[in-house]
Amino acid sequence: MHVSLAHFLVVGALLFCFGLVTVATRRNGVGVLMGVELILNAANLNLVAFNHYVVGGVSGQVFALFVIVLAAAEAAVGLAIVLAIFQTFKSIDVRAADALRE
Amino acid sequence: MEHATRELAPILVHQVSYLWLIPAFPLLGSVINALFGWQFERAGKKKLVHVVAIGAMVCALAVAVRAFLQMYGMDAEHRFLQDTLWNLLTAGRLTVDLAFALDPLSMMMVLIITFIGTLIHVFSVGYMWDDVEAYWRFFTWLNLFVFSMLLLVMGDNFAVMFFGWEGVGLCSYGLISYYYKDKEKAVAGMKAFIANRFGDFGFIVGMLLLFWGLGGGWGAMLGARGAAYEPTGSMNTVASASTASESKALAPQVEVGEGKVVKIGPTLNFRELRDQVVIEKTGVMEHLKEQKLWGIGLLALIGVFLFVGAMGKSAQIPLYVWLPDAMAGPTPVSALIHAATMVTAGVYMVARLNFLFALAPSAMGWVALIGAVTAIFAASIGFFQYDIKKVLAYSTVSQLGFMFIGVGVGAYWAGTYHLLTHAFFKATLFLGSGSVILGCHHEQDMRKMGGLSKYMPVTRWTYLIACWAIAGFPWASGFYSKDEILWKAYTARHLELFGVATPWLGPVIYLVGIIAATGTAFYMFRSYYMTFSGTYRGGAGHHDEHDEDPHAALAAPHHATSAHPRDGAMHAIAKAQEEAAHVAHGHDAHGHAAHDDHAGHGHHGGTPHESPLSITFVLTVLAAGAVLVSLLGIPTAWTHAAPILEHWLEPVLVAEVPFAEKPQWMEFLFQAIGVGAGVVGWAAARALYKDDAQHEALEAFKQRFFAAWTVVYNKYYVDEAYQKVVLAPALAFARLMSWIDSNVIDWLVNAAGAVTRLVANFDGLIDKYLVDGAVTAVANLTLESGRGLRRFQTGRVQTYLYGIMAGALVLVLFNFVIR
Numbered sequence: 001m002h003v004s005l006a007h008f009l010v011v012g013a014l015l016f017c018f019g020l021v022t023v024a025t026r027r028n029g030v031g032v033l034m035g036v037e038l039i040l041n042a043a044n045l046n047l048v049a050f051n052h053y054v055v056g057g058v059s060g061q062v063f064a065l066f067v068i069v070l071a072a073a074e075a076a077v078g079l080a081i082v083l084a085i086f087q088t089f090k091s092i093d094v095r096a097a098d099a100l101r102e
Numbered sequence: 103m104e105h106a107t108r109e110l111a112p113i114l115v116h117q118v119s120y121l122w123l124i125p126a127f128p129l130l131g132s133v134i135n136a137l138f139g140w141q142f143e144r145a146g147k148k149k150l151v152h153v154v155a156i157g158a159m160v161c162a163l164a165v166a167v168r169a170f171l172q173m174y175g176m177d178a179e180h181r182f183l184q185d186t187l188w189n190l191l192t193a194g195r196l197t198v199d200l201a202f203a204l205d206p207l208s209m210m211m212v213l214i215i216t217f218i219g220t221l222i223h224v225f226s227v228g229y230m231w232d233d234v235e236a237y238w239r240f241f242t243w244l245n246l247f248v249f250s251m252l253l254l255v256m257g258d259n260f261a262v263m264f265f266g267w268e269g270v271g272l273c274s275y276g277l278i279s280y281y282y283k284d285k286e287k288a289v290a291g292m293k294a295f296i297a298n299r300f301g302d303f304g305f306i307v308g309m310l311l312l313f314w315g316l317g318g319g320w321g322a323m324l325g326a327r328g329a330a331y332e333p334t335g336s337m338n339t340v341a342s343a344s345t346a347s348e349s350k351a352l353a354p355q356v357e358v359g360e361g362k363v364v365k366i367g368p369t370l371n372f373r374e375l376r377d378q379v380v381i382e383k384t385g386v387m388e389h390l391k392e393q394k395l396w397g398i399g400l401l402a403l404i405g406v407f408l409f410v411g412a413m414g415k416s417a418q419i420p421l422y423v424w425l426p427d428a429m430a431g432p433t434p435v436s437a438l439i440h441a442a443t444m445v446t447a448g449v450y451m452v453a454r455l456n457f458l459f460a461l462a463p464s465a466m467g468w469v470a471l472i473g474a475v476t477a478i479f480a481a482s483i484g485f486f487q488y489d490i491k492k493v494l495a496y497s498t499v500s501q502l503g504f505m506f507i508g509v510g511v512g513a514y515w516a517g518t519y520h521l522l523t524h525a526f527f528k529a530t531l532f533l534g535s536g537s538v539i540l541g542c543h544h545e546q547d548m549r550k551m552g553g554l555s556k557y558m559p560v561t562r563w564t565y566l567i568a569c570w571a572i573a574g575f576p577w578a579s580g581f582y583s584k585d586e587i588l589w590k591a592y593t594a595r596h597l598e599l600f601g602v603a604t605p606w607l608g609p610v611i612y613l614v615g616i617i618a619a620t621g622t623a624f625y626m627f628r629s630y631y632m633t634f635s636g637t638y639r640g641g642a643g644h645h646d647e648h649d650e651d652p653h654a655a656l657a658a659p660h661h662a663t664s665a666h667p668r669d670g671a672m673h674a675i676a677k678a679q680e681e682a683a684h685v686a687h688g689h690d691a692h693g694h695a696a697h698d699d700h701a702g703h704g705h706h707g708g709t710p711h712e713s714p715l716s717i718t719f720v721l722t723v724l725a726a727g728a729v730l731v732s733l734l735g736i737p738t739a740w741t742h743a744a745p746i747l748e749h750w751l752e753p754v755l756v757a758e759v760p761f762a763e764k765p766q767w768m769e770f771l772f773q774a775i776g777v778g779a780g781v782v783g784w785a786a787a788r789a790l791y792k793d794d795a796q797h798e799a800l801e802a803f804k805q806r807f808f809a810a811w812t813v814v815y816n817k818y819y820v821d822e823a824y825q826k827v828v829l830a831p832a833l834a835f836a837r838l839m840s841w842i843d844s845n846v847i848d849w850l851v852n853a854a855g856a857v858t859r860l861v862a863n864f865d866g867l868i869d870k871y872l873v874d875g876a877v878t879a880v881a882n883l884t885l886e887s888g889r890g891l892r893r894f895q896t897g898r899v900q901t902y903l904y905g906i907m908a909g910a911l912v913l914v915l916f917n918f919v920i921r
Contacts, residue, residue: 101897
């Protein structure tokens with residue numbers, strides 16, 4: 001079976017949807033961050049696939065590498081926020097951090 | 103006598119810095135007495151009051167003499183001293199300063215006022231010393247009067263003059279009503295004040311008409327007047343200035359030769375007015391002559407209105423009625439205010455504005471005619487009066503009429519000269535009557551006098567000299583002034599009435615004047631003989647007959663028609679008050695040596711006595727003056743030189759009035775007629791009244807012409823006529839207005855109030871329900887929507903994410919749908 005661009009895009013779309021659902025439904029702050037990682041990786045997959053099938057060269061791969069690095073930084077910041085939330089609300093449930101409500 | 107045409111130049115002003123002192127001293131004296139006088143009296147230093155007052159007068163006199171000496175040393179053309187204190191008003195081209203000016207005319211007036219004023223102050227000490235009213239109040243008013251009078255004559259412009267004009271009216275009111283507890287006297291003061299108000303109205307109208315005629319105006323009116331008046335091209339532009347110098351720069355000026363410029367245009371300043379009117383080069387004279395208002399020459403209108411002002415102040419028909427009543431004031435007041443100074447203000451004003459009046463023959467004719475009618479009318483009333491002061495009051499009205507004949511026919515210097523001589527002899531007469539009244543224990547009725555020459559020699563002789571003067575016997579001053587006036591009246595051919603030339607008016611006025619002069623001699627000598635000759639008719643019990651009505655013995659039915667019973671009753675009340683006063687403060691309080699001689703007899707039943715030295719001294723000086731001022735006016739026909747006073751006044755009286763040329767023998771003849779008139783009047787009075795003569799001829803005359811006699815005795819019922827014609831309608835009108843006020847106006851006001859309330863209530867409803875409702879609705883809407891919307895703000899990131907996802911979905915779906 002020939003693996004085409006469409007296969008990659010479908011996998012990417014699935015990954016994005018999983019990530020989105022994870023972010024939207026997870027009560028755990030760390031879980032939400034993991035969902036964000038899934039979304040970023042779905043984007044990375046698309047970048048690499050389009051580079052391979054449409055553009056050629058290495059620019060897509062390099063772009064994906066940068067995204068991975070940024071994701072690591074983002075995860076670090078995100079985890080720090082989760083830690084701060086925990087210290088403040090004694091919980092990492094994202095519903096607990098609703099001090100800005102009303 | 104034709105005046106040589108003079109080449110007139112602008113007045114050269116000589117600035118001096120001390121003129122303000124002349125009015126300042128009396129003002130200071132007045133203020134001191136007003137503030138501290140009552141304390142002086144309470145502290146037993148009553149003397150201090152008149153020391154202050156007389157001191158102020160003497161200082162003013164000294165400064166006036168100083169000014170006179172300075173002026174005397176100058177050339178005739180330079181005799182104009184000015185002292186500007188400060189700026190009162192600046193508007194556009196108009197500047198009004200508080201400034202004093204002395205030219206020969208006002209110099210003469212200032213000398214009269216300060217000299218005779220000082221003497222009358224001295225006289226007042228003797229006359230008022232025993233007065234139970236406030237001594238200090240009298241001197242406060244008297245000094246204040248002198249201050250106002252000095253402002254009137256020294257004012258450099260209409261504004262200052264008008265201030266004095268009103269001030270003398272006020273002081274006159276205060277002094278006439280000096281015994282304000284006596285209602286009759288208080289009312290007399292009010293009458294004087296109100297009659298003067300009518301005159302003042304005319305004065306203001308004349309003044310403003312003049313201002314308007316010179317080009318002053320209020321924007322919109324400017325175009326209405328002819329455009330011919332453009333001597334400098336910018337007469338009628340309205341410009342603004344805020345300081346005197348800016349204003350001066352704005353004023354249009356005309357070059358009149360020799361590098362001199364004259365300011366033209368509206369002004370209130372006498373000097374500027376005189377310069378621009380008399381110097382023909384400015385064109386102002388032609389402009390004024392051409393102007394008409396409602397078809398009447400503007401100059402005539404100005405003259406007539408200004409003369410209405412003079413009528414009020416100088417007691418001419420029909421506004422003379424206040425002057426006889428003004429005799430309610432103390433006698434020195436009558437002498438100073440109602441004979442020597444204030445009442446001559448009108449004459450002074452006409453003489454001051456001679457250049458204006460000379461341009462309007464109609465106004466001149468009017469002035470002369472009113473003067474002549476007043477002269478004979480008042481003289482005839484004087485025939486049958488019994489109150490010595492009333493005789494003198496009517497005499498004053500009559501003499502003022504003579505002065506107006508003088509200034510009316512254009513013999514300005516003669517009118518002014520009569521003013522001067524009258525000031526002396528009438529002051530002598532009034533003070534003499536004051537001395538008589540004092541000597542007869544406040545008796546004013548001449549029927550209760552008689553034989554006083556024995557008791558009061560000084561008073562008698564001075565009174566006689568003044569009678570000579572007023573009757574016009576040679577070598578007493580009245581002769582020179584009166585004959586000059588009448589001669590000029592006879593030769594006047596230029597007079598007009600209502601724009602119609604009336605060359606006959608001069609001779610007619612002469613005829614009226616000579617009859618009035620005869621009458622003058624008659625009533626003056628009548629008063630003299632009734633008072634001083636015969637035997638003393640006063641004495642014990644004379645109060646019982648005080649209410650006697652002169653008609654009662656003759657015809658009882660007339661009693662009711664006469665106004666006299668009321669007067670008599672009033673008199674009796676006043677008498678009783680005086681009596682009480684005298685009893686109250688005892689005879690010793692008089693403190694005069696002259697009074698000592700009647701310590702032994704009862705006050706009212708006693709013989710008359712000569713007055714104290716302060717009074718006789720003043721009388722002597724004034725009587726001497728009444729003779730000596732004749733030196734100032736010895737006629738040209740005698741000396742072939744202009745009289746001293748005419749020469750002195752020449753720089754001021756610039757008006758050129760044509761008089762008919764008459765041969766000199768005619769002038770001598772007329773002087774002889776004048777003397778003859780005086781002699782006839784004197785002889786008649788002597789025959790009828792000397793030595794208590796109860797002449798049958800007189801009684802027969804009285805019986806025969808009783809109706810006419812009654813009319814004259816009751817002063818032609820003028821007061822009653824005023825009561826009916828002016829006062830009653832005025833009061834009726836006032837009542838009508840009061841009714842309208844309380845019924846119509848108040849109703850309107852109430853209705854307006856009710857309507858306003860109704861509208862307000864309606865408006866309140868609108869406010870409450872419509873406006874407030876809208877505001878509340880907006881607020882509620884916001885509140886409700888906020889309440890609904892805040893559910894969406896959960897504070898949970900995931901909720902918002904749903905929103906984002908829904909939004910993205912919608913965008914995507916739209917993308918498909920629109921495609």
